[in-house]
Amino acid sequence: MSQTKYGMVKNWIKSKVLDGTFEPHQKISSESELMKQFNVSRHTVRLALGDLVSEGLLYKEQGSGTYVSDKLANPGPSNETNKKNVAIIVTYISDYIFPSIIRGAESVLSKEGYQVSLFSTNNDHENERRILETIIEQRFDGVIVEPTKSAIANPNINYYLNLEALNIPYVMINAYYDELEPISVTINDEKGGFLQAEHLIKSGHKNILGFFKTDDIQGNKRMKGFIKAHREYGLPINPKNIITYTTAEKNTKPVEVLQKVLTGTSERPSGIICYNDELSMKLLDVIRQNNLQVPDDISIVGFDNSFLSEVSEVKLTTIEHPKSALGEMAADMIINLIQYGKASKLKEDQLNSYVFQPEIVVRNSTKDLNKKESNIQVG
Known part of the structure; x- marks a missing residue:
């Protein structure tokens, strides 16, 4: 005790x-x-x-x-020449698109002689705090970090401010904490969400479900794009068609909601838009269990163009995510910040955040309902 x-x-x-x-x-x-x-x-x-x-x-x-003591602020000259350590913090290390992002960053960093340490927060603030304490205590040279639950107030902002005070540069990937306005490498999630919805709307779909994980800012932006596309094409949204969930609910809520929708009495949706490909796979299982076919009975669109989009017998229409290119760019940025960031001219340097523009990759998980209608008219 x-x-x-x-x-x-x-x-x-x-x-x-x-x-x-x-x-x-x-x-x-x-x-x-x-x-x-x-x-x-x-x-x-x-x-x-x-x-x-x-x-x-x-x-x-x-x-x-x-x-x-001033140990953290003045760590001393010890082994300054060979001390080149960069931490990469992601929400998940071995899952989904993260190995590709990490490989991209590692390839650039190792070529430049940096040692890379990997950390995973599991999208948990307490884990993020512990990792940041380790990074500050061990005086890493720089940090590439994917924010944890980026859509909600972060209790660890002080640690990032202390990184700045200690001249330890950091670059945020996939999302960023808005209050810090950090240098970041992201994808235009709002446009991605717009492209997902636009593809189905242009294909004649009117009753579209959207599933969005909203404790990460990416989910909120993709939802915004989904809503924007409906507005732009003059298609009303049934509020029940927007389903939000958190990281803790990701394995349960979307599956339960879709099951209820497919077995309920109201009109079945003709299309589903997913926060990412990982969710698409889970929802494909629900669709199969209800003896429905993709895309004949229901169309589905993912996000990230991950390896999952081509492993299923249904090849997934999805949004391209830069993955390893995003990791490479973040690594280039952190190297520049380490080399120049300790000088006061950091603010003058042309080191700006970068936003990748998404594109839709059309495969066979979506059906053009316009063609079906024209066939009926011809018959």
């Missing part, structure tokens, strides 16, 4: 140092204050402080108190 309490005290102080709340040479709370705050003994507080002094994050001044 005392170990848990000791860890609690130590980790709280350490987090405040690593996220920049406690600044170099700032005096931290006294032993008595920490005892009161955490309801622990003086011995527990001293153990925690002693550990942090040993690690070089704190120092003691006799008769005065305990202070934050």
Whole structure:
């Protein structure tokens, strides 16, 4: 139990140092204050402080108190020449399109002599916090990071501000935290969502379901594009046709909703638009289980043009995602930032964010209903 309490005290102080709340040479709370705050003994507080002094994050001044060291701000010259480490943080390492993005970034970084460390947040803020603490403590040279749950308020913004204060540059990929306005490499998700819907609308579909994961900003933007396309083509949207879900619900809610729709009494949708190809595969299973055919009975459009879009017997109409090209560009940017970013002229340098423009890849998961209608008229 005392170990848990000791860890609690130590980790709280350490987090405040690593996220920049406690600044170099700032005096931290006294032993008595920490005892009161955490309801622990003086011995527990001293153990925690002693550990942090040993690690070089704190120092003691006799008769005065305990202070934050400047170890993070001034790590010293040690092995500056060969210390070239870049962290790549993604939501998932081995899943879906992420291996391609990582390979793209790694190929560029390793060619330039950088060591790459991979981290996965599993789209969880607590994991993101721990990873950022490691990166700050170990003084990485730069970070390529995919934001965690980018559509909701991020509790770890302080850590990114501290990266900036410590001159550790970072580039965000796939999304970005709007409040930070960082350099980023993204795809135009709104246009992608528009192209998905436009393809079905132009193919004569009027009753279209849209599934969007909305704790990531990409989902919100794709939904915006979906709505925009309906407006542009004068097609009203039934509010029930927009289905939103979170990361925690991604394996359950969309499948349950589609099952209800397909077995319900209301008119069956003729088309489905998916947040990504991964979701398309799950929904294809539901369609099959209901003895329906794609595209004869129902059309489906994915997003990302991942390997999944061609592995199923139904080849998926989807939106192209740059994948390895996005990783390569992010790597080029972080190298430039590491080389020039430590100088105050960073703001003057022509290092701007980049947005890839999406294109639709048409395969055989969508049906042109206009052709069907013209055939009937001819008959």
